[in-house]
Amino acid sequence: MEKRQFQTESKKLLDMMINSIYTHREIFLRELISNASDAIDKRYFRSLTDTESGLPREEYEISLSVDKDAGTLTVSDNGCGMSAQELENNLGTIAKSGSQDFKTENNSDTVDIIGQFGVGFYSAFMVADKVTVTSKVYGADKAYRWESEGVDGYTLEECEKETVGTEIVLHIKPDTEEEDYCEYLDQYSLQRLVKKYSDYIHYPIRMDFETEKPVEGDSGKTEKVIERRTLNSITPIWKKPASEVTEEEYKNFYSSKYYDYEAPLKTLHYKQEGTVEYTALLFIPSHAPFDYYSKSYEKGLTLYSSGVMIMDRCADMLPDYFSFVKGLIDSSDISLNISRETLQQDYQLRTIAKAVEKKIKNELAKLMETDREKYETFFKAFGSQLKYGVYSDYGAHKELLQDLIMFISSNEMKYVTLKEYVGRMPEGQKSIYYACGDTPEKALRLPQAAAVKEKGYEILLLSEDIDEFTLQTLMNYEDKKFVNVSTDELDLATEDENKKLEKENESGKELLDFIKESVGGLNSVKFSNTLGGHPAALSSEGGMSIEMARVLSKMPDAGEGLKASLVLEINSSHAVTEKIKALYESDKEKCKKYCKLLYAQARLLSGLEIEDAEEFTSLVSELMV
Numbered sequence: 203m204e205k206r207q208f209q210t211e212s213k214k215l216l217d218m219m220i221n222s223i224y225t226h227r228e229i230f231l232r233e234l235i236s237n238a239s240d241a242i243d244k245r246y247f248r249s250l251t252d253t254e255s256g257l258p259r260e261e262y263e264i265s266l267s268v269d270k271d272a273g274t275l276t277v278s279d280n281g282c283g284m285s286a287q288e289l290e291n292n293l294g295t296i297a298k299s300g301s302q303d304f305k306t307e308n309n310s311d312t313v314d315i316i317g318q319f320g321v322g323f324y325s326a327f328m329v330a331d332k333v334t335v336t337s338k339v340y341g342a343d344k345a346y347r348w349e350s351e352g353v354d355g356y357t358l359e360e361c362e363k364e365t366v367g368t369e370i371v372l373h374i375k376p377d378t379e380e381e382d383y384c385e386y387l388d389q390y391s392l393q394r395l396v397k398k399y400s401d402y403i404h405y406p407i408r409m410d411f412e413t414e415k416p417v418e419g420d421s422g423k424t425e426k427v428i429e430r431r432t433l434n435s436i437t438p439i440w441k442k443p444a445s446e447v448t449e450e451e452y453k454n455f456y457s458s459k460y461y462d463y464e465a466p467l468k469t470l471h472y473k474q475e476g477t478v479e480y481t482a483l484l485f486i487p488s489h490a491p492f493d494y495y496s497k498s499y500e501k502g503l504t505l506y507s508s509g510v511m512i513m514d515r516c517a518d519m520l521p522d523y524f525s526f527v528k529g530l531i532d533s534s535d536i537s538l539n540i541s542r543e544t545l546q547q548d549y550q551l552r553t554i555a556k557a558v559e560k561k562i563k564n565e566l567a568k569l570m571e572t573d574r575e576k577y578e579t580f581f582k583a584f585g586s587q588l589k590y591g592v593y594s595d596y597g598a599h600k601e602l603l604q605d606l607i608m609f610i611s612s613n614e615m616k617y618v619t620l621k622e623y624v625g626r627m628p629e630g631q632k633s634i635y636y637a638c639g640d641t642p643e644k645a646l647r648l649p650q651a652a653a654v655k656e657k658g659y660e661i662l663l664l665s666e667d668i669d670e671f672t673l674q675t676l677m678n679y680e681d682k683k684f685v686n687v688s689t690d691e692l693d694l695a696t697e698d699e700n701k702k703l704e705k706e707n708e709s710g711k712e713l714l715d716f717i718k719e720s721v722g723g724l725n726s727v728k729f730s731n732t733l734g735g736h737p738a739a740l741s742s743e744g745g746m747s748i749e750m751a752r753v754l755s756k757m758p759d760a761g762e763g764l765k766a767s768l769v770l771e772i773n774s775s776h777a778v779t780e781k782i783k784a785l786y787e788s789d790k791e792k793c794k795k796y797c798k799l800l801y802a803q804a805r806l807l808s809g810l811e812i813e814d815a816e817e818f819t820s821l822v823s824e825l826m827v
Contacts, residue, residue: 207355232399233322234277238264239403241281266409268387273374280367283339286346293348330372337368393433402438402509440483444471456485460528464488478553480533490583501525506532519555523591524562526584589672597675610642612661620679633685636662638749649736650687667753690743706774720794721801730771737778738800740808742766
């Protein structure tokens with residue numbers, strides 16, 4: 203029998219197929235099943251106009267069978283079959299797709315063709331050293347057999363086959379040190395692969411299983427029986443109209459798919475039509491997975507093309523700030539082709555990802571408006587991720603996310619959005635004020651925060667490391683600037699009060715310089731009128747706040763330059779200030795000790811550690827005796 207040669211380009215492509223195109227060898231079964239599904243679709247489509255060529259829909263099936271002794275796996279279907287010429291064209295020329303041709307010639311929504319690029323069949327050579335294809339077209343007297351052992355070429359001959367359709371026999375490669383090919387001869391391994399990749403092929407995928415059952419009437423004996431099983435679910439939940447799916451069905455699907463013991467907080471099930479069509483089933487969890495904020499967490503949506511799984515976690519489908527979303531996308535516009543392993547290059551995928559991002563944002567905004575309690579539950583679990591989204595990529599996504607973020611407010615210690623804060627600002631307030639601390643309660647206890655609150659202004663209480671970086675990235679909201687109460691940007695005094703304070707700082711310059719020299723490490727010391735009943739507090743000058751410096755100092759590669767320019771603010775009208783003024787005139791050594799105690803007190807109020815704890819305790823002890 204004459205051996206025919208692949209074209210030169212086809213040889214190269216086949217070699218690539220076997221060695222590098224697909225990341226996982228197990229993909230081959232998905233490819234062959236998808237091709238079989240297409241073949242059945244073609245026969246069914248033709249039966250709509252030619253009743254003689256069809257079968258009742260319930261009789262179509264794809265069959266798998268294993269012969270361990272011969273080392274073969276067989277995939278067969280009762281689809282349209284291929285003539286000698288079609289075998290030559292479709293299998294003799296790699297990347298020639300009969301499915302693509304059929305789709306082009308029959309532009310109809312009646313049949314959903316999956317494979318379109320013509321390389322999937324050759325993935326079989328990743329696991330088989332010989333592939334035999336036997337096929338018969340309906341109405342033909344003859345069948346034909348195509349056989350190949352890879353790049354060396356193929357043979358094509360006439361043969362006998364009783365039934366219409368195609369049978370593919372894979373002679374599975376022997377095991378190697380690197381690869382256990384024998385798993386493709388194990389029925390339960392094949393069942394797992396069908397469930398993983400082809401669970402929603404809309405024709406039954408069946409296989410005979412050999413099991414043992416008790417012999418009736420004899421409890422001690424068993425007998426081997428052959429049980430034919432359907433391996434796939436056939437109808438996916440997302441293919442049903444949302445109105446026909448119950449909350450319990452959504453919950454059961456979510457729990458079984460994502461191993462979550464709690465029901466999802468919100469389910470999004472919709473079909474998008476237009477330039478790119480797809481169906482989405484998305485879930486917003488009610489709590490963060492244990493590994494969510496770790497490097498081991500993998501984001502992404504499961505990607506299907508007409509019910510065939512292309513990728514388990516397609517990371518490109520979700521931006522990082524929505525990485526908590528779980529679910530899937532099913533689109534017939536994404537081809538089953540060579541690009542499966544490089545889907546980030548796919549235009550349709552990028553279009554879908556953008557639409558999904560917009561949908562998630564809109565649904566979260568709607569949830570905030572319609573069910574505030576549920577949204578706050580969501581925000582407690584994933585709010586930090588939204589804030590990171592504002593901060594990341596130099597604020598490129600801040601417009602998208604700014605109305606989804608919330609902070610605890612000094613107003614009843616409840617969550618408030620930026621829109622709500624600005625909406626209830628009193629007349630005359632020009633800035634959005636915020637204070638930082640380990641907890642909202644500690645932030646509210648800052649001396650400057652008390653002064654802002656006394657003015658009747660609301661304060662955002664920031665307690666997460668990312669919070670201030672988020673506001674600094676936003677810079678302003680509705681033309682209202684964000685002001686940290688512990689910086690030199692805070693200005694609550696009237697013009698007359700500022701003039702009076704300026705004179706006090708000028709007249710007390712000698713004392714203030716003495717305090718600065720006594721304490722050390724300060725950028726400046728000044729009198730302040732924004733400390734309420736507190737004797738002193740720390741603030742900062744320049745772009746680096748105390749809180750930002752504290753957060754950055756915890757980074758592994760933090761340098762010495764990551765420090766805030768500290769300012770010691772002293773309450774000019776406090777009794778402690780009067781005491782220090784008196785000691786400055788009468789006993790400068792004792793005055794220096796008071797200054798150090800005052801500075802230590804200010805550090806504690808600002809949430810900073812005391813620099814010299816031993817000196818501090820000695821000074822306190824000295825005052826106590």
